[in-house]
Amino acid sequence: MLLTIPELAFLVLGFFIVSALYSSVGFGGGSSYLAILTLVFTSFFAIRSTALVCNLVVVSGSTYLFHKKGYLDFKKFLPFVLSSIPLAFLGARFRLQEHIFFIILGTALIISALALIVQSVSISKSNEVNPNYPSYVTYLLGAGIGLLSGLVGIGGGIFLAPILNYMKWDKSIKIAALASFFILVNSISGIGGLLTKGTFEVPWVEAIALIIAVLIGGQLGVRMSLNQFTGKSIKLVTAVLVLIVGVRVLLINGFQFSFLNA
Template sequence: MSVLLATLFFITAALYASVGFGGGSTYNALLVLYGVDYRVLPTIALVCNILVVAGGSWRFASAGHLNFKKLLPFVATSIPLAWLGGRIPISETIFIGALGFSLLAAGLHLSFGQKNSPIEATKPSSPYIGALVGGSIGFLSGLVGIGGGIFLAPVLYFLRWGRPKEIAGACSLFILVNSISGLTGQVTKLNDLGTLTLVSQYWALFPAVLIGGQIGSRFANYRLKNATIKHLTAILILYVSIRLILRWVNLVF
């Protein structure tokens, strides 16, 4: 267990928590680059996700920024499909490719996406659209061990689903429930493969992200601009996504 890896997980948790996300995709990427058995990566990343976003979800709910009834169509399909995605064994090539391109999309979204400007008026979205979007993101989340909030956020902004804090709260809860559901599928799969014990070797990563997530969630209370945090997070994501895509190209060709 490397001190450097734990430090990188701490930094990742702090950056992601500061913008309302869990960091699952980047945890996975760091573990791939570190040479960890790819079969256990989603389990480690999803546990880290849960530790980071659980506190954030509670704070959003306490502040009145979390409307579960409104989010229900999205999570009703994402929860079972995240479990299904977590149960499906995939090859290392598919895993690294899916993860690399997911990270690239996430990095581009943070770099050029919604600037969190106020939404003048919200409008109700179709529950059928919510179910389709939630299910699609949930399946991908369970498959590669991410929470999916980085993909849900731009969709909610496009749909004018709510105000920025409401969308941040929705993404936080979405990440939490998908991570729990995906984790149950991943653990069942690892039990079937007899590799679950490998996860315990990386226990030090869990307190690292717990502390980092608590620090990151409080960044907004200081003078560090949200845009600055987003740019730093985007640089980290884009760097590791390019590393993963290059590794995927080598595996394919």
């Protein structure tokens, strides 16, 4: 066991809250899992692997419930999935230097937080439309976000959903369903990439406790979403938290580490 009981209790509580908040808007919580884990784990292989496993647990349940309610349009989602899976696998296979990993992670957290803030204050349901975009647009989006998700160890839905909302690609609930499904397949692909590269490293004592926490929290959150819970205030609060930790990761774990080892 790598952590003390108080440290593990802190992680369990944090992961429960994050999974409930994120799943309510179709996300798995991977970005915040990464941010929290950087506070207690020293191995970024363990950080990436544990975040992906927890992501997978949350979005598996969310995807099932979205499908049960009829919000999963597999034909429309397919271009995103087909292009993202191989790129997420490839991204996960990269052996990044530790400071490079934290710089990418911190930057990704900051960008996703800012995107969530802007999305929450500027997008309204009354403006939702359903335009037909060229198929290459969806393939390119899936590929780019898939690669980024594999590199930093998240499913990528937190990047995809704000973009699709800006594009007015579909209704919010369907975008949330796509984000959940997108995270599911990319988390599986990312874990596959880590396994084949020999960098899948999970501290299972801690991970089991975290898996139970995110399973319960994720089910709670997605049920709030399906019961017409908008999630606007939740996204704002979550975005602020992710922004704060993203800045910390970038400055302390990323740039400071690189300066010390220059």
